[in-house]
Amino acid sequence: MGITKTQIFTDKQNDLAQFFKVLGHPARVAILQYISSQNACICNDLVEEIGLAQATISQHLKELKSIGLLHGEIEGKSMCYCIDVGRWSVIQNQLNSFFNTTKSNCC
Amino acid sequence: MGITKTQIFTDKQNDLAQFFKVLGHPARVAILQYISSQNACICNDLVEEIGLAQATISQHLKELKSIGLLHGEIEGKSMCYCIDVGRWSVIQNQLNSFFNTTKSNCC
DNA sequence: TTTATATATTGCAATATTACGATAATAAAT
DNA sequence: ATTTATTATCGTAATATTGCAATATATAAA
Numbered sequence: 001m002g003i004t005k006t007q008i009f010t011d012k013q014n015d016l017a018q019f020f021k022v023l024g025h026p027a028r029v030a031i032l033q034y035i036s037s038q039n040a041c042i043c044n045d046l047v048e049e050i051g052l053a054q055a056t057i058s059q060h061l062k063e064l065k066s067i068g069l070l071h072g073e074i075e076g077k078s079m080c081y082c083i084d085v086g087r088w089s090v091i092q093n094q095l096n097s098f099f100n101t102t103k104s105n106c107c
Numbered sequence: 108m109g110i111t112k113t114q115i116f117t118d119k120q121n122d123l124a125q126f127f128k129v130l131g132h133p134a135r136v137a138i139l140q141y142i143s144s145q146n147a148c149i150c151n152d153l154v155e156e157i158g159l160a161q162a163t164i165s166q167h168l169k170e171l172k173s174i175g176l177l178h179g180e181i182e183g184k185s186m187c188y189c190i191d192v193g194r195w196s197v198i199q200n201q202l203n204s205f206f207n208t209t210k211s212n213c214c
Numbered sequence: 215t216t217t218a219t220a221t222a223t224t225g226c227a228a229t230a231t232t233a234c235g236a237t238a239a240t241a242a243a244t
Numbered sequence: 245a246t247t248t249a250t251t252a253t254c255g256t257a258a259t260a261t262t263g264c265a266a267t268a269t270a271t272a273a274a
Contacts, residue, residue, distance in 0.1 A: 003233080013136045017130070020127045023124070023131075026113060030120050036208070050115070051112075051115045054220085054264090055223080055265075056262075058221060059222090062222085076271075077220055085210065101140075102140055102143040102190070103143055103192065110230080159233075160235080163233050164251095167232095183241075184242050186252095
């Protein structure tokens, strides 16, 4: 089948899983780390830095945007992609809340 | 292609992405939450609780085991799956470390 | 206006994931 | 030993993801 049965889970479970899923690719982890390490955050740098094709990087950026982690501004003829700090905190808090409320109680 | 180019990323990036990836499915989120909410953690309950086929649940449990989050003990004719609290903390710390060191610095 | 540069989108091939039925394996109960 | 109950594995179908070349789009520079 290949299709996830989202309808049998709660919105919260689906949202949480979606955050995890978007972060669940090394290229997207690397993109976030690289943007964070630079003062200027130009997409073209990412292509050279990460070593994937431009189209592939663009796709990964789109996914990061889809959960609001990144926002891009046009800066001259290039793009300035930045981490949305507010959203970043919200997601970090939600993940921590999941970790803190989910604990072992047997074995 | 469909294959992730893990070789161009660091081990740390790949590991981090792998943790996120395993948690990036609502069924696996739900499984962890359910186990955490019960005193007994029997796999068969999960099948009824979550609403996926037994084979599917078994597959999801296997993935959670693959990053060490769960360990199962044979308990009579059923299995007792439990969260590995130590591993749970290690992973939570690694994810938080990623969140805390990755910050916006432009725009 | 043309050219060069930067990013997004499209189309496609290869691989991965999700889900389930069928079946195997294991252990308790009869 | 047979039956019953529980979990794992296998095989398969459907969908998703990854990655890239080619192309489209948009802006700056010449």
